[in-house]
Ligand SMILES: Cc1cc2nc3c(=O)[nH]c(=O)nc-3n(C[C@H](O)[C@H](O)[C@H](O)COP(=O)(O)OP(=O)(O)OC[C@H]3O[C@@H](n4cnc5c(N)ncnc54)[C@H](O)[C@@H]3O)c2cc1C
């Protein structure tokens with residue numbers, strides 16, 4: 001019997017494979033294509049305190065081996081989420097993380113306090129790293145002081161699993177991760193998308209109204225892998241590795257270099273059953289390689305277990 | 307699921323009619339689409355196409371080659387297989403009174419309309435630039451009221467110049483945004499107007515929000531799960 005379980009904070013994942021925020025819908029859309037008793041879980045689309053309309057189209061541009069997106073955190077706001085989306089998660093039996101995107105400290109406090117009254121939630125992934133808010137791609141994550149203030153008082157609000165999702169675009173992320181670790185966060189989700197853009201050569205203008213967009217997909221995998229390695233040498237709490245993963249080999253690479261679990265985003269948009277497919281392949285991989293516990297491969301690149 | 311190319315026919319104007327056999331049974335409703343992988347090893351998004359006809363284990367698409375993806379899909383050889391997600395999108399479930407419905411298509415927008423008018427005595431207004439869809443009409447045995455910008459194979463002008471030649475209380479249309487916008491502006495707001503819409507599709511499943519289409523009130527709909535057939539009067543075409 002191969003043990004695929006991974007523990008992050010209070011949450012035990014049945015497999016280290018998780019659907020990434022923004023590519024997993026609100027959950028039910030993803031579960032329609034995946035087996036909830038096999039996959040690790042999913043992270044919802046980002047929820048903001050107040051409704052966000054999102055950016056004008058185009059929101060997506062395909063590039064070589066990847067995707068630029070400028071969705072702009074479109075969602076109905078926290079109350080809408082609690083009323084309309086959260087009830088649909090109650091019967092889903094895999095780890096369910098709610099991605100929360102605050103603009104201020106006050107907002108994250110209000111959001112967690114409200115959600116603490118609700119059931120059917122395994123944990124929170126706090127996203128301070130969305131590149132699609134300002135025209136320069138900056139956000140709370142680009143400012144250490146603001147980020148530190150934000151992560152400081154969160155632990156006392158909840159016993160649920162707490163993860164912080166950080167951007168690879170700012171070196172500040174490593175310092176912020178260290179502080180989040182000290183403040184009691186259970187994991188670091190790394191990386192969000194990279195800052196990128198595209199020009200429409202017919203009009204001579206930016207393709208996206210917001211100019212900057214987030215780059216994801218296989219194109220970013222080697223860079224994210226390196227970033228996860230650096231992060232693994234920065235913090236001891238689990239890292240949820242993200243960035244361009246689309247094969248079982250990618251998953252093993254991320255885990256060997258330091259990730260305790262992984263999230264899949266862009267590849268999920270193309271192969272909606274990928275979370276199930278890779279979870280099954282991971283079992284086979286373990287069997288073939290005589291690995292009893294999948295967690296035994298975490299950080300083996302350093303010759304040490306994490 | 308896997309789909310296998312059974313037959314394909316190339317027309318002038320870089321348009322290809324492709325018939326596929328499906329690995330599993332399908333039940334395709336009016337207005338639905340298919341999201342097809344691009345052949346090859348490269349990592350790419352799938353490409354969405356209207357389903358122009360369908361049976362229990364087969365369906366057809368009409369594809370205009372405009373870029374790399376449509377080129378590679380239409381280059382497939384008979385007998386080759388590829389992965390596809392089918393059927394996707396919200397079924398159009400209103401009852402259609404064909405005597406009172408006007409179907410309008412511009413250019414490759416015909417692909418969105420074909421299944422609606424299949425085996426029906428429908429009022430169909432079609433427009434292109436210079437008669438470049440004539441051979442497709444002949445092949446599919448469709449006789450639309452044909453309008454060209456040049457007047458080569460039909461009446462001269464734009465489809466919207468001829469709307470009032472028909473009697474209808476409903477319009478179902480597919481084509482360029484400019485055409486849909488003009489239909490919205492030139493017809494009475496009491497006429498039901500359904501627009502078959504296009505935006506860039508990534509997942510086609512409601513996972514990503516990439517296919518947002520803007521409504522007049524500033525909110526957005528998702529073409530892939532709310533549409534592709536949407537209330538054409540609510541849409542902001544600018
Ligand atoms: C619901 C729906 C139904 C459609 N039905 C048909 C049809 O029946 N027949 C037909 O010929 N075409 C149809 N299209 C358009 C077709 O999907 C695009 O022409 C095709 O995706 C272009 O791919 P490409 O790689 O050849 O072009 P590219 O070289 O990739 O791009 C050229 C242009 O095509 C558009 N495009 C690119 N990728 C997509 C995408 N994933 N989704 C939508 N547009 C895209 C963009 O505007 C882009 O600028 C439909 C689109 C939608 C959304």
Ligand SMILES: Cc1cc2nc3c(=O)[nH]c(=O)nc-3n(C[C@H](O)[C@H](O)[C@H](O)COP(=O)(O)O)c2cc1C
Nearest residue numbers: 020021022046069127192216217243244264265266
């Ligand atoms: C279309 C799209 C929407 C996304 N939306 C969000 C979001 O709302 N919140 C978030 O934290 N990350 C979002 N992301 C980032 C992904 O969760 C992930 O971190 C990133 O895409 C890298 O992983 P990938 O290469 O597997 O896609 C989005 C990514 C894409 C492609």
Ligand code: FES
Nearest residue numbers: 508510512515530
């Ligand atoms: S294309 Fe992803 S939600 Fe419509």
